[in-house]
Structures are given as structure tokens and as C-alpha cells.
Amino acid sequence: MLQICAAVTGWLPSRTGWIHVLRICLCCTWLDFSRFLSGGSSSRMFRTKRSGLVRRLWRSRTLGETDGQTDNEGDANRGGGGGGGGGCCGGKGSKYTNSDPELKALMHSLLKKLKEKQLELLLQAVDSKGGARTSCLLLPKMIEPKLSKQTYSLPVLICKVFRWPDLRNSSELKRLYCCESYGTNSPDSVCCNPHHLSRLCEFESPPPPYSRFPMDSLKQSDLPDSVPPSTETGGTHYTAPGGLSESRISQELGSQSHWCVVAYWEERTRVGRLYTVQEPSLDIFYDLPHGNGFCLGQLNSDNKSQLVTKVRSKIGYGIQLSKEPDGVWVYNRSNYPIFIKSVTLDNPDSRTLLVHKVFPGYSIKAFDYEKSYTLQRPNDHDFTHEPWSGFSVQISFVKGWGQCYTRQFITSCPCWLEVFLNNR
Numbered sequence: 078m079l080q081i082c083a084a085v086t087g088w089l090p091s092r093t094g095w096i097h098v099l100r101i102c103l104c105c106t107w108l109d110f111s112r113f114l115s116g117g118s119s120s121r122m123f124r125t126k127r128s129g130l131v132r133r134l135w136r137s138r139t140l141g142e143t144d145g146q147t148d149n150e151g152d153a154n155r156g157g158g159g160g161g162g163g164g165c166c167g168g169k170g171s172k173y174t175n176s177d178p179e180l181k182a183l184m185h186s187l188l189k190k191l192k193e194k195q196l197e198l199l200l201q202a203v204d205s206k207g208g209a210r211t212s213c214l215l216l217p218k219m220i221e222p223k224l225s226k227q228t229y230s231l232p233v234l235i236c237k238v239f240r241w242p243d244l245r246n247s248s249e250l251k252r253l254y255c256c257e258s259y260g261t262n263s264p265d266s267v268c269c270n271p272h273h274l275s276r277l278c279e280f281e282s283p284p285p286p287y288s289r290f291p292m293d294s295l296k297q298s299d300l301p302d303s304v305p306p307s308t309e310t311g312g313t314h315y316t317a318p319g320g321l322s323e324s325r326i327s328q329e330l331g332s333q334s335h336w337c338v339v340a341y342w343e344e345r346t347r348v349g350r351l352y353t354v355q356e357p358s359l360d361i362f363y364d365l366p367h368g369n370g371f372c373l374g375q376l377n378s379d380n381k382s383q384l385v386t387k388v389r390s391k392i393g394y395g396i397q398l399s400k401e402p403d404g405v406w407v408y409n410r411s412n413y414p415i416f417i418k419s420v421t422l423d424n425p426d427s428r429t430l431l432v433h434k435v436f437p438g439y440s441i442k443a444f445d446y447e448k449s450y451t452l453q454r455p456n457d458h459d460f461t462h463e464p465w466s467g468f469s470v471q472i473s474f475v476k477g478w479g480q481c482y483t484r485q486f487i488t489s490c491p492c493w494l495e496v497f498l499n500n501r
Contacts, residue, residue, distance in 0.1 A: 130196040131188045135181075137203045138238045183229065184238050190220045199269075203239050207272040207410055208366045208394055213257045214270040231269045239271045240438060251277045251440045253408060254358045254399035275408050275440040278433070336400050338497040341373055343385050345488045349376040354398070361494065362395030362410070373492075388475045388491035396472065398496065405444040405498065407472065409435045416477040418487070419470045420452060421445040432479045443470045444498060470496040 188196065195214065202211040216231055229237065230247050237244040244250070252259050256273035335353040339361065342348065352371045360370030373392060378385075394410035409415050418432045421444050435441050449468060473493040478484040487493055 127193055127196070130193065130200060131185070134188060134196065134200055134203065135184070137200070138184075139240055139242060180238070183234060187220070187231070187234065191216070199235070202270045202272050205272065205366075210255065210367070210369075211270060211272065213268040213273065215258070215266045216269050217266050218264075231267055232271075232274060235269045236271045236274055240274075241276060244276075249277055249279075250274045251406075253397065253440075254401055254406070255397070276436075276438050278435060278439050278441040336499055337398070337405070338499070339371060339398070340495045340497070341371075341376065342488070342493050342495065343378060343380045343389075344382070344491060346378075346380060348373075348378045348380075354400075357401075358397060358399040360395065360397055360410075363389060363392035365394050365410075382491070385491040392474050392492060395474075404442045404446050405470065405496075406440055407435065407443045407470075408440045409437050411474070412437050413475045414477075415475075416473040416490075417441060417443055417470065419443050420468060421448040432477060434477060443472075443496075444468060468498045470498070472496065 191199070195216065198212060198214045202214060205211050218231065220231075232250060233244060233247050236250065251274065252268075253273050253275055256268055256270070258268035258273070335355050336357075337354045339352040339354060339359075340347055341352075360368055362368050362370065362372060363374045365372070373389070373395070378389075380386075391411070391413050393412055396415060397408040397410055399406050399408070404421070407415070407417060414434050414436050416432050416434055418430055420430065422433055422441075423431050433441060452468075471487050471493065472495075473487055473490040475492070476482075476484065476490045478487050478490055484490055
């Protein structure tokens with residue numbers, strides 16, 4: 078406004094011009110003061126900040142990119158258990174997009190009902206991409222948006238927009254153990270933080286024959302005679318594969334109380350000491366912002382293999398391991414598939430084990446407590462020199478193993494975990 082006044086001054090005679098400019102300035106000041114009293118300026122500022130948050134959220138929506146990335150060897154695309162597209166998660170990527178006008182109208186209808194603080198919490202969760210622990214976004218169930226053609230629950234709508242465009246209903250979702258709303262069923266509110274939820278792995282029955290992994294092929298006697306003994310950083314020599322003996326675990330852990338023990342391997346070499354888990358939930362990662370848990374990136378590895386180095390860099394946010402009332406769950410937080418083998422993921426009467434592929438953002442019940450009661454203790458004389466009286470779960474990052482892969486044994490995988498469960 079002062080610029081307009083100065084321009085007017087240049088067009089008018091000097092004496093008369095200053096009088097007119099003074100009148101104009103007084104008039105402008107009165108108009109601005111009147112707007113301030115009426116709240117016009119503050120409401121415009123509020124709308125600008127709020128609309129800015131809404132625009133940033135909509136720009137942050139997922140556009141239907143593939144769930145799992147691939148590498149040169151194509152392990153992310155191959156079969157390996159469970160689904161028609163390979164894996165238990167029902168397919169590699171999504172063909173759906175978030176360009177549907179009705180979905181956009183639904184989402185904008187919801188965002189208009191959220192308070193500024195709720196919009197900021199949602200944006201913080203979306204921007205974190207699951208790399209940091211964010212607060213619960215508790216929303217009242219009564220604000221659920223509805224249109225004529227389609228209605229979604231609040232968690233489904235938000236997850237559909239910001240994580241999985243192909244999501245259809247809430248039965249495909251699992252709430253993570255780290256969520257404060259886990260195990261609760263409030264009639265009034267629900268947590269809608271999209272990174273407090275995961276997709277649930279679905280299994281086909283029966284699984285395809287090529288995903289079968291014969292137990293006989295895992296016997297120690299079938300391994301090449303030329304396999305050298307492996308080394309472990311900071312420990313003693315141990316020959317892979319299959320597991321550690323109970324005496325070895327007791328020797329390293331002493332009398333520590335734990336529900337599971339985690340060993341990290343690079344091919345046939347165990348890296349670092351055993352990691353005992355006492356908390357119900359554990360993050361296992363290589364590079365995680367503000368991470369708290371088992372950081373594989375801090376371990377000293379002597380393995381200079383190009384493949385190991387490449388896969389190690391892809392572990393990223395890694396996995397979340399949690400002990401829940403019905404079993405042990407594994408959530409894939411990374412950008413690449415993981416591969417899991419567990420005795421409770423297969424038919425108890427079968428002599429074969431399945432290797433399941435779990436895509437990013439999916440959860441799988443890696444060990445079922447109820448199912449384990451019907452199983453005999455595994456006779457690990459077939460796998461190791463000494464018996465292990467518990468159960469174990471094997472998890473490989475990025476690379477699969479078995480009959481449909483070039484790697485027949487998990488000890489050929491570049492980076493993998495062995496989780497020993499304490500059932501006593």
C-alpha cells in the first residue's frame with residue numbers, strides 16, 4: 078500500500094501531493110485496522126497454514142508404485158512360497174492408483190474435519206516413511222467420511238491413500254505392536270497413523286510345489302566336504318548351517334532372561350555376538366533414523382564380498398520382531414522382500430518346509446505358539462552336531478534360497494538372521 082502512495086505522490090504537485098498521500102495512508106490504516114478487529118486477517122492466515130498442510134499431505138500420497146524393488150539377479154521377482162505372484166503377500170506390486178476422483182473427494186472431506194494438530198501429526202507420520210517412531214493419530218470414529226458409491230473405515234482410507242492403493246478392507250490390515258492402540262478396541266476413537274499398521278500376509282492352500290524345501294536337503298551330510306569352518310566376530314569358531322547348540326547359547330548368554338536370541342550371519346560367517354531380546358518388540362536394522370534396537374551397521378564385518386556389501390546396504394529399516402499373545406510376528410520395514418522359514422508355517426505332517434517371501438510393508442506370523450504345542454521338538458541332529466531343544470526362525474534379507482533359487486542353502490544368502498525362541 079505504501080508503494081501505491083509513493084506512486085501517487087510522483088504524479089501530483091509536491092504540495093498537494095503530500096496532502097493526498099496523507100489522506101490515502103490514513104484511509105488504508107483505518108481499513109487494515111477494521112479488518113484486524115473483524116478477524117479477517119487472522120482467519121486468512123489460519124486458512125493458509127491449514128490449506129498448506131492439506132496440500133503437502135495430498136502431494137505425499139503414494140502413487141501406486143511397486144511394493145518390492147528388484148535387483149539384477151531378480152530375487153525380488155521370483156517365486157518362493159505362497160502366492161500366485163510369488164510370495165505369501167499375493168503379488169509384487171500394485172496396479173491401483175490414487176487418482177480416483179471419488180477417493181480424492183473422500184480424503185479431502187476427511188482432512189477438512191481434522192484439526193491443525195492432527196494434520197501435523199499425520200504429515201509427520203507420512204514424512205517419516207516408518208523410519209521413526211511417531212505418535213498415535215487418534216481420530217473420532219464419528220468423523221468417518223461417506224460418499225454414495227464407496228465407504229472406507231478411517232484406517233483403511235488413510236492407508237489406501239498414503240501406503241497401499243490396492244487396499245480393500247480392514248481385514249487385510251494388522252496393527253503393529255508398537256502402536257499404543259494395540260490390543261484395545263475403543264468405541265469412540267481409532268489410531269489412524271498409517272505406519273502403525275501393516276499388510277497381512279495371505280497364504281494360498283495348498284502352496285505351489287516349487288516352493289517346497291525338502292528337509293532332507295538340509296542335512297549336514299549333504300553339504301560339500303570342502304566347506305571351511307566359519308568364524309564369528311568376537312567369539313569362537315562355528316560351522317554353519319542350521320543353528321546353534323543349546324550349550325553354545327547357554328555358554329554365551331549365561332543366566333540372562335529372554336524370550337528369544339538373534340544371531341546375524343553373512344553367508345557362513347556369524348557376525349557379532351548373540352543378541353538377547355527381553356522387550357516384547359525389537360527393531361533389527363542396518364540404517365534407521367533414531368533407531369533403537371539391534372543395529373547391524375554397527376557390527377564389525379570382515380566380509381568384503383561385493384554381493385554381501387550390496388545386500389547389506391539394502392537392509393535399510395530392516396524388520397520389526399515382536400512377541401504377541403498368538404505368536405511371534407515379523408514386520409518387513411525395508412524396501413526389499415525378506416524370506417522366512419519356520420516350522421509352524423508349514424503342515425506339521427509334512428517332511429518339507431516352505432520358504433515364504435514377505436514384501437515390504439507386510440507382516441507374517443513367523444511362529445505360532447498354539448501350533449507349536451502339537452509339534453515335537455525339532456531333531457537338530459540332522460542339522461548340527463549338538464541338539465537345540467527350542468525352535469528357530471530363519472530370515473534372509475533380499476535374497477531367497479531353495480529349489481527355485483540359485484542358492485540351495487540359507488548359508489549361501491549374503492545377509493540373514495537366525496532367531497532362537499526360548500519356549501521354556
